[in-house]
């Protein structure tokens with residue numbers, strides 16, 4: 001086993017967005033804001049909102065079925081489910097285990113991963129290690145979020161940004177002769193800035209109480225300006241490091257998929273690393289920020305509409321609460 005070294009390919013992708021929409025015009029009725037303000041500051045026009053009965057594992061189930069089918073596999077073929085989310089169904093059991101049961105994926109380990117919006121790159125990074133070493137052959141990475149249940153719809157700085165959605169990629173061992181691979185990945189954490197994007201309640205730090213709910217500790221708190229600044233800095237660094245490690249420049253990369261938090265952050269990151277916007281995939285206007293699901297949703301859309309083709313080099317970069325960040329370069 002020690003000498004075994006396999007390559008990793010994306011064998012299938014899929015995404016699911018709940019049908020209900022929350023438009024900027026709808027938000028105008030909830031908070032003091034305008035469609036023009038939101039569009040100009042974020043690039044977001046509408047977001048998908050889960051039905052009250054839907055939790056993250058329900059959205060994930062829809063996306064996972066598609067990705068597993070696209071990979072030409074059945075749920076029994078999956079060796080491991082890695083489920084990045086900041087909006088799990090419960091603290092316990094994990095959403096990954098709930099999904100495992102729903103899928104009938106009987107032969108796998110399953111766990112949740114908390115790295116906020118960098119979660120999908122963290123998940124792909126771990127999946128790659130399992131595959132590289134020969135430990136596993138097929139790993140389902142699935143980002144799924146129901147952020148609408150954790151957003152304060154009276155806080156206009158936050159409620160305009162987030163939506164619900166899910167997307168999956170099956171990472172599989174590349175067979176001999178296949179050129180698909182992950183060149184490298186780089187994941188970082190900066191816990192010192194943890195409170196810039198913060199969900200106080202839901203863990204062991206704060207006992208659930210009427211007082212805590214009255215104080216809105218069950219919803220997302222954010223310092224928008226500082227998040228913006230750190231997003232550009234850390235995503236820029238992650239993308240740059242990933243390119244430099246592989247001796248590549250923007251000319252070698254066909255598509256850049258950054259975390260889809262808002263259009264101004266994406267444009268600032270592209271400028272920071274001198275990357276042309278024509279090669280940046282932006283799928284934000286009709287989805288908003290779906291945290292761990294944004295990168296795989298954007299990737300799946302671009303694969304389905306033919307922008308991303310086999311053999312192309314794709315750069316991913318993300319930034320999220322924690323703070324976390326990461327970069328990953330792959331040949332699709």
Ligand code: ACO
Nearest residue numbers: 033037041117156157160224225227228261262319320321
């Ligand atoms: N509509 C109208 N006015 C608003 C709104 C709104 N929805 N939200 C804030 N404002 C007001 C503020 O109250 C403030 O008013 P004041 O000057 O009277 O105090 C004014 O607009 C400017 O506020 P700022 O916070 O400085 O506005 P900014 O230009 O920074 O835009 C925004 C706010 C869009 C949140 C911006 O900071 C941002 O994009 N930050 C990044 C946040 C983000 O994307 N987070 C996603 C989560 S992070 C992740 O995904 C990893």
